[in-house]
Amino acid sequence: MQLDGVLFFPVTPFDADGALAEDVLAEHVARGVAAGAGGVFVACGTGEFHALEPSEVERAVAVAVEATAGRVPVFAGVGGPLPTAKRIAGAVAGAGADGLLLLPPYLVTNPAKGLVRYVTEVAAASDLALIVYQRNNAVFTPETAVEVASLPTVVGFKDGLGDLDQLHRIVLAVRSSVEKPFQFFNGLPTAELTVPAYRGIGVDLYSSAVFCFAPEISLGFYHAVHNGDDALVNRYLLEFYKPLVELRDKVPGYAVSLVKAAVRATGLDVGGVRAPLLDPTPEHVAELEKIVAAGRSLSA
DSSP, X not given: OOOOSOEEOOOOOBXXXXXXXXXXXXXXXXXXXXXXXXXXXXXXXXXXXXXXXXXXXXXXXXXXXXXXXXXXXXXXXXXXXXXXXXXXXXXXXXXXXXXXXXXXOSSOOOOHHHHHHHHHHHXXXXXXXXXEEEBXXXXXXXXXXXXXXXXXXXXXXXXXXXXXXXHHHHHHHHHHHOOSOOEEEXXXXXXXXXXXXXXXTTOOEEEESGGGXXXXXXXXXXXHHHTTOHHHHHHHIIIIIHHHHHHHTTXXXXXXHHXXXXXXHTTOOOOOOOTTSOXXXXXXXXXXXXXXXXXXXXXX
């Protein structure tokens, strides 16, 4: 399974009682697919996987699969404690997911060889294509990256660390040792800011949280990159993405809650974030609106 284009990571909407708002999620996903998403990654980082129970992940995936209607692949977030990850992997297969994005195991600092064991056991719980996510406490060496990339169902490696030297060694090791189609992804928060750097080591795919609330900005940047319009790329970075990242960095968790606030500003009532995250302050929402307006003027 080869992915292409802008990858859409929808937020997970909650209703006034804090429950999963399935109808709102269906509309959110349908809008994203209609706007031109290359794939839908539901209940992942932007979708507050950390705050969902397994049954909610399964329902969110079922809703996304129905809303997508086979037009693009649907990947589901899995992760956390090993039994939970295996349980979710099996459940989302039954809900119609095309693949899995494996987030880090819960909390522990672990050896790289232990990560190989973790990935191997989760992969064995499902026949679905699996993308491994390196971030936080899930840090691979080139040797262990080759081990997991060699597993039959593992089709990709997503990086959320931002250590380009380490990632380049992994890319070189995997591409010289693994004889099957395999893709690498830039998975840093607000990944567009580092797209030029990642492309320099041969990693072209990236996740776009901005696509959730402003697909025209996300696609405008994507096309500028792929058309080699460096002047426009730099304008997007300086006038939109850099201010967005600076705002994001003011409060831990804003990588998710700012995105959700921006989706609400489009008129889609996705609710707030679950604890321990916090919704943005009114002052930060006002700042966000100015940043988004600047981005939309560029995409126009």
